[in-house]
Amino acid sequence: MSTTPRNRLGELERAVLEHLWTEGPSHPEGLTVREVHDVVGVQRDLAYTTLMTVLDRMAKKGLVTRERDGRAWRYTAAASRDELTSETMRHALGELAGTERRSALLHFLDESTPEEIDELRAALAALEARQAPGSTPRGRHRRQKVT
Amino acid sequence: MYILPLALLAMALAWPVPRLMAGFTSFRRAPRAALVVWQATAVAAVLAALFTAPAAVPFIVRQQSRITEHLGLVALAGVVSGLVLARLLVAGHRVGRNLRVVRKRHRELVDVLASHDDRHLRVLEHPTPTAYCLPGLSRRVVLSQGTLDRLPAEELEAVLAHERAHLAARHDLILEFFTVVHEAVPPFVRSETALREVHLLIEVLADRAAVRDVGPMPTARAIVDMAGGGASPAGSMAMGSTPSAAKVRIGLLEPARIWGLPVPIASALMYVFAGLLVAMPVTLLSMAFAGFLVT
Numbered sequence: 001m002s003t004t005p006r007n008r009l010g011e012l013e014r015a016v017l018e019h020l021w022t023e024g025p026s027h028p029e030g031l032t033v034r035e036v037h038d039v040v041g042v043q044r045d046l047a048y049t050t051l052m053t054v055l056d057r058m059a060k061k062g063l064v065t066r067e068r069d070g071r072a073w074r075y076t077a078a079a080s081r082d083e084l085t086s087e088t089m090r091h092a093l094g095e096l097a098g099t100e101r102r103s104a105l106l107h108f109l110d111e112s113t114p115e116e117i118d119e120l121r122a123a124l125a126a127l128e129a130r131q132a133p134g135s136t137p138r139g140r141h142r143r144q145k146v147t
Numbered sequence: 148m149y150i151l152p153l154a155l156l157a158m159a160l161a162w163p164v165p166r167l168m169a170g171f172t173s174f175r176r177a178p179r180a181a182l183v184v185w186q187a188t189a190v191a192a193v194l195a196a197l198f199t200a201p202a203a204v205p206f207i208v209r210q211q212s213r214i215t216e217h218l219g220l221v222a223l224a225g226v227v228s229g230l231v232l233a234r235l236l237v238a239g240h241r242v243g244r245n246l247r248v249v250r251k252r253h254r255e256l257v258d259v260l261a262s263h264d265d266r267h268l269r270v271l272e273h274p275t276p277t278a279y280c281l282p283g284l285s286r287r288v289v290l291s292q293g294t295l296d297r298l299p300a301e302e303l304e305a306v307l308a309h310e311r312a313h314l315a316a317r318h319d320l321i322l323e324f325f326t327v328v329h330e331a332v333p334p335f336v337r338s339e340t341a342l343r344e345v346h347l348l349i350e351v352l353a354d355r356a357a358v359r360d361v362g363p364m365p366t367a368r369a370i371v372d373m374a375g376g377g378a379s380p381a382g383s384m385a386m387g388s389t390p391s392a393a394k395v396r397i398g399l400l401e402p403a404r405i406w407g408l409p410v411p412i413a414s415a416l417m418y419v420f421a422g423l424l425v426a427m428p429v430t431l432l433s434m435a436f437a438g439f440l441v442t
Contacts, residue, residue: 002268010258017259061255081272083262088256091249092289102346103322106313106353108278108306109373109393110346116391117375123397124371130401131364147420 012054015040017063020077030067030074148204149435150224153195156427157227158190161332165341173413175395175404178351180417182321185345187421189328192229193426200228202435231331238331246323247283254281257289267314268307276373280310282319294373302369305357309366312356318349321440347392351399363400370397 019040023031054126055075059065066073079087092105102110165188168174174181203224206217223393261269269289271277276293280286288310290303313319325345329337357366374393403415 011263014259014263063255063259084256084260085271085273088253088271088278089275089291090370091253091256092277092279093275103319104246105279105281106251106310106318106322106349108309109370110350114375116394117371120371120374120393120397123394127367127400128364129396136376141349143177 009054012040012044012046012050013058013063015044016051016054016058017077020075021081022076028076029032030076032069032072032074034072036075056114149431150199150206150220153199153428153431154224154227156431157192157195157231158200159337160188160195160424164188164192165338169338169340169344171291172273174397174417175348175351176403177410177414177417178348180354180414180421182345182352182386184417184424185341185348185423186321186324187424189325191424191428193235193328194425195431196231198428198432199224202432205435231350234331235327239327242323242327242330246319246326247418250281250283254283254285254287257281257287278310278373280313282314282317286314288314298369298372301361302372305361305366306373308360309353309369310355313349316352320352321349322346330423338344341359347395347421350392350396354396354400358400366396367400 016036019036021029022033022052027035033048033052033055036055037046037048040046041048041051055064055073059066059075063078064075065078066075068074092107150160165185168185168188174184203221206222256310257271258420261271263269266287267288269287271289271291273291274293274296275291278289278294278298280288288307290306294306322345327340330344353368354370357369370393374391402410404410408416
């Protein structure tokens with residue numbers, strides 16, 4: 001469970017965005033801080049001003065966009081969930097090349113090479129043969145001589 | 148007169164040595180020692196370049212009358228040291244800032260998209276298998292749903308152990324150091340091969356952690372499964388002629404000798420070599436000043 005304040009804030013931003021995503025189709029003009037607070041804030045027992053600050057931060061991060069409506073702001077999600085997910089994946093898969101981008105994230109596998117998969121399977125089989133008990137390199141050598 | 152040896156040392160360590168060392172593939176069997184040797188090479192090259200100008204100081208002071216004779220050489224030393232220092236500071240600042248901007252933006256996206264069941268682990272709803280970590284103070288390990296669907300539990304454990312090793316040992320700082328040095332030197336000196344070798348060594352080191360956790364076979368299978376599933380990224384550095392990192396890593400999962408020597412002995416020799424590398428520029432500068440103080 002997330003307990004640090006920083007993590008709770010991240011979780012709250014996520015809840016706010018989820019709410020904007022679900023309400024988006026029925027409220028194309030966006031939601032006010034009050035409307036977001038009535039659902040997300042009340043559930044979590046948070047002050048109105050907390051939601052105001054969170055939405056303001058999210059606008060600065062470019063996660064939500066806002067438009068003035070009289071004296072209040074109306075907030076909408078800046079991108080759909082799918083759009084954000086593909087942006088993240090594009091970012092993660094390193095399409096934005098460059099030395100620094102490559103070292104920004106440390107991947108389990110930097111370059112995925114599906115065309116090489118047969119070679120990799122062969123390397124795996126060779127390792128398995130060496131790892132299997134009773135088939136030390138000497139043992140394998142002997143067997144080769146017999147056949 | 149220690150300006151010339153220092154300048155030559157800087158040049159040798161910046162250009163031919165990294166290209167030569169990238170060819171010593173046996174080094175990969177002792178990844179930690181190999182990384183130390185690589186770092187020592189970079190540090191020694193930087194020190195040698197920085198020391199050329201200070202080495203000229205005793206020379207100037209002692210032979211005041213004839214300084215004009217060697218003005219060219221002394222000026223060159225000053226320019227080299229100054230340039231190296233300036234370029235390092237600029238590159239360090241730029242690389243550091245860019246890395247932090249990219250990581251921050253990515254962390255914001257990941258945090259808002261993925262559930263927070265675990266403090267550091269995030270799962271992205273995407274079918275393409277991918278696994279990586281975001282280093283830094285608020286670190287994250289990120290897996291895609293595609294990875295969770297594709298890998299059995301044991302292989303998943305290998306991937307997580309690998310990423311946790313990156314984060315725990317702060318491999319990002321090693322990489323950042325080499326990226327800074329790489330960017331600081333003029334393009335004709337840069338060696339992509341050397342940078343890629345360092346990258347590979349870091350992966351081999353993280354693989355060792357996975358092998359300790361789950362053994363070589365699940366780790367090898369995880370590498371193969373991750374390699375087969377992903378879409379090849381546009382900026383991929385896969386080269387047809389050289390074996391890919393994945394294949395090399397599978398070959399390095401079990402212990403083996405280095406040049407016929409047991410790994411601990413080879414590692415010890417490599418550490419000594421690394422020490423000698425850094426000692427060279429330091430010794431040359433001390434000799435320049437020692438001669439000055441004695442006379």
